[in-house]
Amino acid sequence: MATSKSFGLSAWVLCVLSFVSCTWAFYIPGYSVTRYNDNDPIPLLVNKIFSDYTQLQYAYFDLPFVCPPSGKTHGGSPFGSGQSISLNLGEVLRGDRIMTSDFELTMGNDVECQALCTREVSRSNVKWARNLIKENYVIEWIVDNLPGATSFVTVDRSRKYYASGFKLGYRDISPATGQSRYFINNHFTIVIRWRAAPEGGKVINGFEVYPKSVTAAGRKEGSCPADVHAEREGLGLYIAPDESKLKEKYAGLSYIPHDDDEDDGATLKIPYTYSVYFREEPKVEWANRWDLYFTNQEEGSMTHWLAIVNSLIISTVLGVTVFVIWSRTVQGDIKGRGDGAMDDRKVKGQSRRKRSGDKKNEGLLDNADVENDADMSSDDEPLEDTSGWKLLHGDVFRVPEYSGLLAPLVGSGMQLLFMATGLLSLSCLGVLNPSFRGGFVSVGMGLFVFAGLFSGYFSGRLYKTFGGTTWRKNTLITALLFPGLSFLLVLILNLFVWAQASSTAIPFSTLIGLLLLWLLIQVPLVYLGSWAGYVRAKPWEHPLKTNAIARQIPPQPWYLISPAGPILTGLVPFAVLFIELLFVFKNLWQDKSGYYYVFGFLSVVSAVLIVTVIEVTVIATYSQLCSENYHWWWQSFLTGGSSAFWIFAYCIWYYMFKLHVTGFVSTLLFFSYSFLACTVYFLLTGTVGFLAAYAFVRRVYSAIKVD
Secondary structure (H helix, E strand, C coil), X not given: CHHHHHHHHHHHHHHHHHHHHHCCCCCCCCCCCCCECCCCEECEEEEEEECCCCCCCEEHHHCCCCCCCCCCECCCCCCECCCECCCCHHHHXXXXXXXXXXXXXXXXXXXXXXXXXXXXXXXXXXXXXXXXXXXXXXXXEEECCEECEEEXXXXXXXXXXXXXXXXXXXXXXXXXXXXXXXXXXXXXXXXXXXXXXXXXXXXXXXXXXXXXXXXXXXXXXXXXXXXXXXXXXXXXXXXCCCHHHHHHHCCCCCCCCCCCCCCCCCEEEEEEEEEEEEEECCCCCHHHHHHHHCHHHHHHHHHHHHHHHHHHHHHHHHHHHHHHHHHHHHHXXXXXXXXXXXXXXXXXXXXXXXXXXXXXXXXXXXXXCCCCHHHCCCCCCCCCCCCHHHHHCCCCCCCCCCHHHHHHHHHHHHHXXXXXXXXXXXXXXXXCCCCCCCHHHHHHHHHHHHCHHHHHHHHHHHHHHCCCCCHHHHHHHHHHHHHHHHHHHHHHHHHHHHHCCCCCCCCHHHHHHHHHHHHHHHHHHHHHHHHHHHHHCCCCXXXXXXXXXXXXXXXXXXXXXXXXXXXXXXXXHHHHHHHHHHHHHHHHHHCCCCCCCCHHHHHHHHHHHHHHHHHHHHHHHHHHHHCCCCCHHHHHHHHHHCHHHHHHHHHHHHHHHCCCCCCHHHHHHHHHHHHHHHHHHHHHHHHHHHHHHHHHHHHHHXXXXXX
């Protein structure tokens, strides 16, 4: 016992440390304010480039055509440029690679033009830059925890809003040849919006970047052009071929190809410059500075409300159906019996009396309790005076097949349900917000690890209810099943992303950290919860005992013997979630520069979704029992999670008709992440459906008296 207590204490300490490590960057807008005085240095951090057309991201300083860090210190900072900033787990997993830069910003001091560097780029790197521009990559910089933004105005020019990031370059069509030309943005006009703080000093409430392509002609080496803001020709990403070398290489050929993949020593010089302007913006409060990133999403509020109304209508209709089933059908059947006797011998006697014309109600058999399974009659005859669901009183709680797998799946679903509830609650309270960069993933990981206690407890107790004996084996399956499959999938995907030298790849050290977090913290917590659920807690008691011999199931309707039944029932929860999925998918896959913030709407829709899953599963379970089919355990789990099938089908449709994803690796990432998300959804809603059906069956059959 002492060993168990010390083990449990150690597991709790490790859990708390894990959770604290994941949430150290706790941040609520309005409390962690950074104030600057005039002439104070403002660090500008560079992060990465990303695109809405691909899932591959790249660290900014990994690009061979931008200015590399010089290593010099700026503004009294002890760190030189190129120094990596400490990131939380969520930032690493989302592909952030934040580093200090050589940009010099001083509060209140405008800079007309400042040269940064001149970078010589090889032919192959020029080609890569063209490909990145073709795929609409944008750059992300950070000042005072705000991402550098491209500024837009609404159609009626009444409001301004931001889109995170700014373009790496642009493409146009040559009027002479009709071919595409690519230009790289090599001058950046940085605008810092500020307002006076009541406590003194100035706070930053806006960070805008206006990129521009400026030709290298007409300027001295390492200097700015004469008038950087005048209309000038852009810097094209093109290196003229060396005709003499090509003729020598392809001597004797009538056609001489221009090979951009082979470096012949030719380079393109790209001069980088920047300007800095500070402008007062008194209309925007510091605590509301992120609102500008959301203004363009406000037009969808009406659609969100329509989604909620649609969800409520569907849930209400199903709720009325469940109410009718319970109040009229189930209770009516029970009360209609008058005596509630369910003994097979009694029923057979009643059937014989009916056939002889004696319709008088007979009394109950005295003290004919259902004893052990050996005392139960195995000779079932058709019950002429009872409903179909009451005929299953001796089989409805029969242990299902593969119960050793069902218990771990339910445990994993409870773990995910706790995590999702915690994330939505913290998001609605404002704890998880865009200013807490990577916080959603970090806190989600912490909640998932902590919820290993719930996973082990529910899995262990359900396993004990099923009569299992090897509870340690069940614990091991619960602890390794879903996390193990997820980790294996991420590891395989990482091999493809590593080959692309993308920052989307999870660093090896982070993978080792995740592995240790799983094996050294989550697995012990699952063990502790399973020990409490199997050893310390009692199994869930059933109101009826089970016959020794299973009842023969009559021929079933097609929807109960084919996968089409649960799949069709999944359409109803999918209809509840469909409209909100439009916003979630647009934010995740199409507008990765934006931020999903309407967690209040999502929470309401999620709550209605859970209620709908419960209602659908109860109706489906009752229909199955009325067909004298007692295999409801797995059927309820599949029915509850069946809408995951439609969500994945929606992912396929979205990929084909809404996205412009290019490349095999990006496509692989899209479908792999979609499959993983649908698996999480399936386990979560499947568990909700199973528990709802379990509670419904226990409640229904507890109202029956068996003689």
